Amino acid sequence: xxVVDGVELPETPLLDELEKGPWPSFVKEIKRxxxxxxxxxxxxxxxxxxxxxxxxxxxxxxxxxxxxxxxKHGGIVSVIGYGGGVIGRYCDLExxxxxxxxxxxxxxxxxxxxxxxxxxxxxxxxxxxKWGSGLTNFHGSTGxxxxxGTRTEHLQPMANALAYLDKFYGSPAPFDIGGSGSDLRTPSxxxxxxxxxxxxxxxxxxxxEFTMRYQNELHRPMWPYKFKIKCAGCPNDCIASKARADxxxxxxxxxxxxxxxxxxxxxxxxxxxxxxxxKKCPTKAISWDGKELKIDNKNCIRCMHCINVMPxxxxxxxxxxxxxxxxxxxxxxxxxxxxxxxxxxxxENELIEKCxxxxxxxxxxxxxxGKFRERVGELIWRKGMDEFLKVIGQxxxxxxxxxxxxxxxxxxxxxxx
Amino acid sequence: MAEEVNVEELKQKVLxxxxxxxxxxxxxxxxxxxxxxxxxxxxxxxxxxxxATYWSSGSTTYVTTPEKLEEMEKKRSEMGAAE
Ligand code: HEM
Ligand code: HEM
Ligand code: SF4
Ligand code: SF4
Numbered sequence: 001x002x003v004v005d006g007v008e009l010p011e012t013p014l015l016d017e018l019e020k021g022p023w024p025s026f027v028k029e030i031k032r033x034x035x036x037x038x039x040x041x042x043x044x045x046x047x048x049x050x051x052x053x054x055x056x057x058x059x060x061x062x063x064x065x066x067x068x069x070x071x072k073h074g075g076i077v078s079v080i081g082y083g084g085g086v087i088g089r090y091c092d093l094e095x096x097x098x099x100x101x102x103x104x105x106x107x108x109x110x111x112x113x114x115x116x117x118x119x120x121x122x123x124x125x126x127x128x129x130k131w132g133s134g135l136t137n138f139h140g141s142t143g144x145x146x147x148x149g150t151r152t153e154h155l156q157p158m159a160n161a162l163a164y165l166d167k168f169y170g171s172p173a174p175f176d177i178g179g180s181g182s183d184l185r186t187p188s189x190x191x192x193x194x195x196x197x198x199x200x201x202x203x204x205x206x207x208x209e210f211t212m213r214y215q216n217e218l219h220r221p222m223w224p225y226k227f228k229i230k231c232a233g234c235p236n237d238c239i240a241s242k243a244r245a246d247x248x249x250x251x252x253x254x255x256x257x258x259x260x261x262x263x264x265x266x267x268x269x270x271x272x273x274x275x276x277x278x279k280k281c282p283t284k285a286i287s288w289d290g291k292e293l294k295i296d297n298k299n300c301i302r303c304m305h306c307i308n309v310m311p312x313x314x315x316x317x318x319x320x321x322x323x324x325x326x327x328x329x330x331x332x333x334x335x336x337x338x339x340x341x342x343x344x345x346x347x348e349n350e351l352i353e354k355c356x357x358x359x360x361x362x363x364x365x366x367x368x369x370g371k372f373r374e375r376v377g378e379l380i381w382r383k384g385m386d387e388f389l390k391v392i393g394q395x396x397x398x399x400x401x402x403x404x405x406x407x408x409x410x411x412x413x414x415x416x417x
Numbered sequence: 418m419a420e421e422v423n424v425e426e427l428k429q430k431v432l433x434x435x436x437x438x439x440x441x442x443x444x445x446x447x448x449x450x451x452x453x454x455x456x457x458x459x460x461x462x463x464x465x466x467x468x469a470t471y472w473s474s475g476s477t478t479y480v481t482t483p484e485k486l487e488e489m490e491k492k493r494s495e496m497g498a499a500e
């Protein structure tokens with residue numbers, strides 16, 4: 001048995017291979033957790049799942065050796081009143097590795113924009129070291145803090161610890177469980193105006209408002225399937241909302257890109273504007289005569305390229321708001337499906353209220369008409385965009401067209417009988 | 418008042434069904450011939466009262482009674498390695 005820092009670790013020749021190389025390794029991290037856990041126990045801390053990180057190493061090594069999994073799905077969601085956020089997982093080796101027989105995942109609602117104080121992080125880790133494996137995943141694909149592995153009987157105490165993390169663990173604020181299953185998944189947003197000058201609306205505020213207003217939808221699954229809301233401050237879409245959210249709110253502007261000509265001339269000294277900006281504009285909307293940069297804003301499709309290249313010279317316009325994209329999702333089998341335009345523009349000051357109105361209309365329709373495990377985008381394919389637009393009270397708009405028709409001899413109805 | 422009696426009756430009936438096995442509200446609504454939305458409300462109330470609870474298959478959420486849940490979890494731990 002290898003001994004590290006006075007802690008015995010199981011023999012894991014296959015897993016050890018995954019520690020080689022310059023990149024981060026989850027094996028290294030699980031070993032560290034095993035060591036830290038044992039140290040904490042020696043220091044007299046209360047630990048409910050002794051040996052769980054070590055147990056995980058044993059199960060993984062065995063799985064690599066036998067080329068089969070020892071994990072099973074299903075089971076209890078036993079935090080009172082919550083239907084989501086706890087994902088039951090079991091191992092079929094309870095006689096050999098009882099430490100990880102139950103290995104349930106808890107999702108924790110992250111703060112908007114993923115801002116933490118170290119105090120909050122310490123408190124989270126202290127609570128999880130006591131009630132779970134101590135292993136975390138910051139963050140999961142939903143955006144939540146993922147707590148990996150605990151037993152059924154520790155789920156409720158851990159949920160209580162989160163709810164009183166301020167009182168008993170010294171966190172500046174308590175935490176709540178996130179979403180899973182057929183509910184509203186924990187809404188997420190980019191860091192927006194807190195750090196980014198491109199933000200066209202307050203993404204953090206929007207995310208917070210949706211989270212607070214839709215607590216019932218978040219914690220109590222009742223829909224055909226999951227529903228994700230993601231708020232991106234500008235078309236750079238740093239949280240990949242267009243590929244991952246059923247309802248993506250992407251910041252944009254209606255008027256003209258703001259240009260500081262003096263700053264453009266400064267850039268001209270260090271970059272080739274013709275080559276790196278003018279030629280790269282997808283709609284050829286930019287011209288540059290060596291002194292002045294001109295943008296034909298009617299033809300700008302808000303791709304952000306020119307602004308990203310010259311952030312000191314160019315800025316999004318002043319009349320700001322957001323576009324709503326509907327139906328994005330990222331299934332593993334068919335690959336990502338990009339959302340499409342449902343509402344071309346909502347001004348910033350009306351954004352949250354208008355989104356709530358639309359969301360509630362969509363949920364009512366989808367809950368009524370959706371088949372089991374049918375995402376809202378799939379329902380729109382089945383029922384047609386016409387019906388969807390009626391549901392959300394929008395008129396068809398040229399900006400919703402996915403691609404212009406390019407063959408005059410094909411009548412589209414015959415393609416889609 | 419007549420309406421309230423009906424809700425109480427429906428609640429009782431819902432509980433009887435939930436005691437038998439975990440249900441998706443959508444399916445139970447069809448069996449009981451009530452609107453899903455109406456049943457959602459009743460189920461939420463039962464959950465708030467502690468008379469109903471959630472059960473998950475791993476990714477799909479069902480509703481049942483706490484007694485049935487306990488029975489199922491007990492069965493699971495007894496089945497253990499044999500499964
Ligand atoms: C070679 C090993 C592994 C690889 C390549 C891998 C890769 C990934 C990736 C790419 C994701 C999506 C992350 C994201 O989009 O944020 C993910 C999610 C996840 N991983 Fe791993 N992983 C590995 C091992 C593990 C292990 C050992 C565990 C458990 C102990 C684990 C538990 C999870 C969970 C629970 C999620 C989902 C988080 C959520 O619900 O959003 N993974 N993994
Ligand atoms: C043969 C092995 C597995 C397959 C094929 C599989 C497949 C899947 C699929 C398809 C989903 C998405 C469900 C959805 O869309 O709602 C999912 C979610 C998940 N799986 Fe697995 N899985 C496997 C093993 C595991 C294991 C071993 C664990 C942990 C011990 C695990 C933990 C999770 C978690 C935490 C989620 C997120 C659940 C949610 O989104 O509500 N899975 N898995
Ligand atoms: S999406 Fe836009 S606003 Fe948000 S962080 Fe990225 S660049 Fe900034
Ligand atoms: S944002 Fe994109 S489309 Fe618009 S002018 Fe700049 S490069 Fe062209």
